[in-house]
Amino acid sequence: MALFVGLMSGTSMDAVDAVLVDLADAETGSPPKLLACTDLPIAPELRRELLSLRHAPHNILEQMARLDVEMGRLFATATLDVVRQAGVSPAQVTAIGSHGQTVFHQPLGTHPTSVQLGDPNVIAEITGITTVADFRRRDIAAGGQGAPLVxxxxxxxxxxxxxxxxxxxxxxxxxxxxxxxxxxxxxxxxxxxxxxxxxxxxxxxxxxxxxxxxxxxxxxxxxxxxxxxxxxxxxxxxxxxxxxxxxxxxxxxxxxxxxxxxxxxxxxxxxxxxxxxxxxxxxxxxxxxxxxxxxxxxxxxxxxxxxxxxxxxxxxxxxxxxxxxxxxxGIDPDWVEATAFAWLAKQTMDGKPGNVPSVTGALHMRVLGAIYQAG
Ligand SMILES: Nc1ncnc2c1ncn2[C@@H]1O[C@H](COP(=O)(O)OP(=O)(O)O)[C@@H](O)[C@H]1O
Ligand SMILES: [Mg+2]
Structure with missing residues (x-):
C-alpha cells in the first residue's frame, strides 16, 4: 500500500475536500483506490472572512496569519476524518498533499504569485503526517501560471x-x-x-x-x-x-x-x-x-x-x-481534485515533477511544493 491524503479547497470555498487513497498502482496508470473521503463545510462566517481578504482591510496581516492557522486546523480535521474512516493509523500514511485555500492568485505582472492559506506546519503537527504544500509558487517562479496543476x-x-x-x-x-x-x-x-x-x-x-x-x-x-x-x-x-x-x-x-x-x-x-x-x-x-x-x-x-x-x-x-x-x-467527480493533490504529493515525495510546462507555461518541469516532515 502507498497511502496518501489529498486536501483541496477550491475557489467556491464551499468545503474542504479530503480523500485517503492508495496510490500503490498509480505507476501503471490504474486509477487510485479511494479508501475514504469527506467534505468538511467551511462555515459561512469563515467563508465571508476569506472572501473579505480581497478587499484588504487595515489589519490584513493579522487577519491572514489567523486564517492561515484556522484553515490549517480545518485541513488537519479533514485529514483525521478520512484516516479514521478508513481505519488506518496516521503512521501508515506516507504524506498529505494540501493545496490550501487560495485567497490571492496573480500569476502575471512584475511580482507574480499565488497565496494559499492553511499552514502546513499546523497540519503536520496535528496529524503527525508528513505534509506537502505550496505547490503553485514553484511553477510561477519557473515562469508558469501556477495553474492548473491537475x-x-x-x-x-x-x-x-x-x-x-x-x-x-x-x-x-x-x-x-x-x-x-x-x-x-x-x-x-x-x-x-x-x-x-x-x-x-x-x-x-x-x-x-x-x-x-x-x-x-x-x-x-x-x-x-x-x-x-x-x-x-x-x-x-x-x-x-x-x-x-x-x-x-x-x-x-x-x-x-x-x-x-x-x-x-x-x-x-x-x-x-x-x-x-x-x-x-x-x-x-x-x-x-x-x-x-x-x-x-x-x-x-x-x-x-x-x-x-x-x-x-x-x-x-x-x-x-x-x-x-x-x-x-473510475474516479467519482467529487474527488478528482483532492485525489490529484494526493498524487502530486507522491510526485514530490518521489522527487518527480508535478507541473506540465505545456499547460502552465513554465520554462521547466519542476518538483513542486515543500515537505513538512512528520515528527
Ligand atoms: N446540487 C447542486 N446543484 C447545483 N450546483 C451544485 C450542486 N452541487 C454542487 N454544486 C456546485 O459546485 C460547487 C462546488 O464545486 P467544487 O468542485 O467543490 O468547486 P471548487 O473546487 O471551486 O470548490 C458549488 O459551489 C456549487 O456551485
Ligand atoms: Mg469545493
Missing amino acids: PAFHQAVFQSREKNRVVLNIGGIANITVLPADTRQPVTGFDTGPGNALMDAWANEHLGTPRDDNGRWAASGAAYQPLLDILLRDPYFNKAPPKSTGREYFHLEWLRGALRIGKMAVLPSHDIQSTLCDLTATSITEAILAHAADVQQVLVCGGGIYNQTLFLRLHELLQPREVLSTSIF
Missing part, C-alpha cells in the same frame, strides 16, 4: 490511446485538460473562465442560498442573448493559453459592469442566472472547439456536474462529442 494527474489516469479526451473540471472556475490520443502531442490545459462562481454569487444575492440547486432557478428563466454577447466579449475568453483566472477577475462587479454597458438594469434576476449558466457552458464549449476540436470524449468532474441545467446545455453545445462523468473512468 493536468499531470489527469494525464496519468485519464489519457487514452484510442480516443481524444478532454477533462473538464467545473469548480468555481472551470478548467480543461486536453489529452490527445496521440501521446506525442503535448498535453495542454487552461482555465476557461467562470464555472459556478458567478452563478453561486448571483443565487446568493437574490435567493439567499449558497448555490442554484440543480440549476433549477436558471432553468426557470431564459438566457438573454445581448447580455451573453457582452459578457463573452471579455478579452479573457479569446486570450491564448497558458492562462489562469480566479474570483479576483470574474465576480459580481464584472457582471454589473456588463449590465450597465447594456443598460439592462431591469432584467429579471432568473434570466440573468440563466444567462450566467449559458456563459459557463458557452465559454467552455468555445475553449474546447478552439483548442481540442477533434475531441471525442469530454470527462466532467467538479461540483458543476450537479447543475443539471448546465450539464444539459453542455451536452447540447458539444454534440456529437460524448459528455461523461469521470465516475465512468
Whole structure:
C-alpha cells in the first residue's frame, strides 16, 4: 500500500475536500483506490472572512496569519476524518498533499504569485503526517501560471490511446485538460473562465442560498442573448493559453459592469442566472472547439456536474462529442481534485515533477511544493 491524503479547497470555498487513497498502482496508470473521503463545510462566517481578504482591510496581516492557522486546523480535521474512516493509523500514511485555500492568485505582472492559506506546519503537527504544500509558487517562479496543476494527474489516469479526451473540471472556475490520443502531442490545459462562481454569487444575492440547486432557478428563466454577447466579449475568453483566472477577475462587479454597458438594469434576476449558466457552458464549449476540436470524449468532474441545467446545455453545445462523468473512468467527480493533490504529493515525495510546462507555461518541469516532515 502507498497511502496518501489529498486536501483541496477550491475557489467556491464551499468545503474542504479530503480523500485517503492508495496510490500503490498509480505507476501503471490504474486509477487510485479511494479508501475514504469527506467534505468538511467551511462555515459561512469563515467563508465571508476569506472572501473579505480581497478587499484588504487595515489589519490584513493579522487577519491572514489567523486564517492561515484556522484553515490549517480545518485541513488537519479533514485529514483525521478520512484516516479514521478508513481505519488506518496516521503512521501508515506516507504524506498529505494540501493545496490550501487560495485567497490571492496573480500569476502575471512584475511580482507574480499565488497565496494559499492553511499552514502546513499546523497540519503536520496535528496529524503527525508528513505534509506537502505550496505547490503553485514553484511553477510561477519557473515562469508558469501556477495553474492548473491537475493536468499531470489527469494525464496519468485519464489519457487514452484510442480516443481524444478532454477533462473538464467545473469548480468555481472551470478548467480543461486536453489529452490527445496521440501521446506525442503535448498535453495542454487552461482555465476557461467562470464555472459556478458567478452563478453561486448571483443565487446568493437574490435567493439567499449558497448555490442554484440543480440549476433549477436558471432553468426557470431564459438566457438573454445581448447580455451573453457582452459578457463573452471579455478579452479573457479569446486570450491564448497558458492562462489562469480566479474570483479576483470574474465576480459580481464584472457582471454589473456588463449590465450597465447594456443598460439592462431591469432584467429579471432568473434570466440573468440563466444567462450566467449559458456563459459557463458557452465559454467552455468555445475553449474546447478552439483548442481540442477533434475531441471525442469530454470527462466532467467538479461540483458543476450537479447543475443539471448546465450539464444539459453542455451536452447540447458539444454534440456529437460524448459528455461523461469521470465516475465512468473510475474516479467519482467529487474527488478528482483532492485525489490529484494526493498524487502530486507522491510526485514530490518521489522527487518527480508535478507541473506540465505545456499547460502552465513554465520554462521547466519542476518538483513542486515543500515537505513538512512528520515528527
Ligand atoms: N446540487 C447542486 N446543484 C447545483 N450546483 C451544485 C450542486 N452541487 C454542487 N454544486 C456546485 O459546485 C460547487 C462546488 O464545486 P467544487 O468542485 O467543490 O468547486 P471548487 O473546487 O471551486 O470548490 C458549488 O459551489 C456549487 O456551485
Ligand atoms: Mg469545493
